[in-house]
Amino acid sequence: MIQFLDLKGINAQYREELILAVTDVIDSGWYIQGSQVNAFEQEFADYCGTKHGIGVANGLDALILILRAYKALGKLKEGDEVIVPANTYIASILAITENRLKPILVEPNEHTYNLDPSLIEQAITPNTKAILAVHLYGQLADMPAINTIAQKHNLLVIEDAAQAHGAQIDGRKAGNWSDAAGFSFYPGKNLGALGDAGAVTTHDDQLAQTLRALGNYGSHKKYENLYQGINSRLDEIQAALLRVKLKHLDTETKRRQQIATMYIEGIKNDAIVLPLTRTASPLTRTDHVWHLFVIRTPHREKLQTYLAGQGIQTLIHYPIAPHQQQAYKQWSNQNLPITQAIHQQVLSLPISPTMTDQQVHAVCQSLNHFTDA
Numbered sequence: 001m002i003q004f005l006d007l008k009g010i011n012a013q014y015r016e017e018l019i020l021a022v023t024d025v026i027d028s029g030w031y032i033q034g035s036q037v038n039a040f041e042q043e044f045a046d047y048c049g050t051k052h053g054i055g056v057a058n059g060l061d062a063l064i065l066i067l068r069a070y071k072a073l074g075k076l077k078e079g080d081e082v083i084v085p086a087n088t089y090i091a092s093i094l095a096i097t098e099n100r101l102k103p104i105l106v107e108p109n110e111h112t113y114n115l116d117p118s119l120i121e122q123a124i125t126p127n128t129k130a131i132l133a134v135h136l137y138g139q140l141a142d143m144p145a146i147n148t149i150a151q152k153h154n155l156l157v158i159e160d161a162a163q164a165h166g167a168q169i170d171g172r173k174a175g176n177w178s179d180a181a182g183f184s185f186y187p188g189k190n191l192g193a194l195g196d197a198g199a200v201t202t203h204d205d206q207l208a209q210t211l212r213a214l215g216n217y218g219s220h221k222k223y224e225n226l227y228q229g230i231n232s233r234l235d236e237i238q239a240a241l242l243r244v245k246l247k248h249l250d251t252e253t254k255r256r257q258q259i260a261t262m263y264i265e266g267i268k269n270d271a272i273v274l275p276l277t278r279t280a281s282p283l284t285r286t287d288h289v290w291h292l293f294v295i296r297t298p299h300r301e302k303l304q305t306y307l308a309g310q311g312i313q314t315l316i317h318y319p320i321a322p323h324q325q326q327a328y329k330q331w332s333n334q335n336l337p338i339t340q341a342i343h344q345q346v347l348s349l350p351i352s353p354t355m356t357d358q359q360v361h362a363v364c365q366s367l368n369h370f371t372d373a
């Protein structure tokens with residue numbers, strides 16, 4: 001059986017280090033907002049190349065709190081429009097509607113699955129105040145083009161970097177391309193905790209301060225409340241575990257990249273479309289971190305069943321587009337043909353950094369022998 005993602009195997013590699021990290025926290029007697037969180041926040045900000053890193057409870061909260069902080073600072077207000085890719089994971093959209101802002105769903109490029117800069121400008125109205133760019137599947141959106149458009153129209157740019165820890169364009173990493181970025185450390189993400197966790201990165205002192213207060217009861221100083229905040233904090237135990245995992249992130253990313261290269265070179269079947277890794281300019285260097293390796297085929301159901309029969313586990317990211325979810329039934333008649341086609345055809349291949357070359361070749365062989373007849 002070739003598992004889609006062998007989380008147990010991934011974490012088993014660091015078992016001793018993880019146990020030591022947890023033991024330190026247990027013995028410290030300090031479990032919320034202490035030295036582990038402080039250290040991780042600095043290490044993660046340094047990794048991304050930003051001034052601030054702020055730990056929060058999960059990735060959705062990271063995005064919710066960024067938008068909420070901009071509202072507290074008077075840069076966004078209820079009803080403002082936020083441009084977001086129509087094919088994103090539902091959490092990006094939930095963060096917008098949770099703040100009573102209005103998501104404007106824009107179609108992605110059908111090859112990269114990320115926002116199509118050429119479609120952004122026509123979606124901008126006088127009410128548009130921000131672009132929430134998502135680095136879907138582990139590849140940065142075309143941030144140079146997105147930032148140019150944002151500058152021209154005076155829009156905030158926010159990254160949903162939940163799937164893109166360490167992804168780069170020309171050496172500049174996810175989290176460092178915008179006014180603020182939200183990260184998730186959900187266990188299955190490229191940098192995964194052993195429970196829920198998330199972070200915000202930013203260069204902006206004022207945003208960092210406001211966001212910290214909002215995630216801590218709205219309090220900037222103990223027992224003094226500036227805002228009607230929430231409780232969304234990163235635990236000391238998760239921070240300690242993440243410090244161990246962060247040290248190994250680049251090694252795991254390299255393995256993901258090797259696996260992706262083997263797939264790209266080894267899969268030869270006209271019924272299967274491989275992912276494209278590029279930005280608008282062929283001169284820029286894009287480092288995809290392959291959170292997911294997503295292929296497309298009009299015969300998805302048949303292919304998934306066939307692979308399951310060969311002991312190869314695959315998943316679908318995602319089966320239902322946000323505008324077709326019950327939760328957003330008021331958008332069900334929006335015309336988003338590229339997004340719809342993507343949701344009907346995508347299939348994610350196994351991408352565990354623990355996969356052996358032999359397993360990767362076995363997946364390629366199975367795919368090459370698949371026929372839609």
Ligand SMILES: *Cc1c(COP(=O)(O)O)cnc(C)c1O
Binds near residue numbers: 058059061088134
């Ligand atoms: C996982 C994910 C989130 C949410 O992160 P959680 O930690 O699960 O709340 C947000 N956006 C994207 C694109 C994600 O993949």
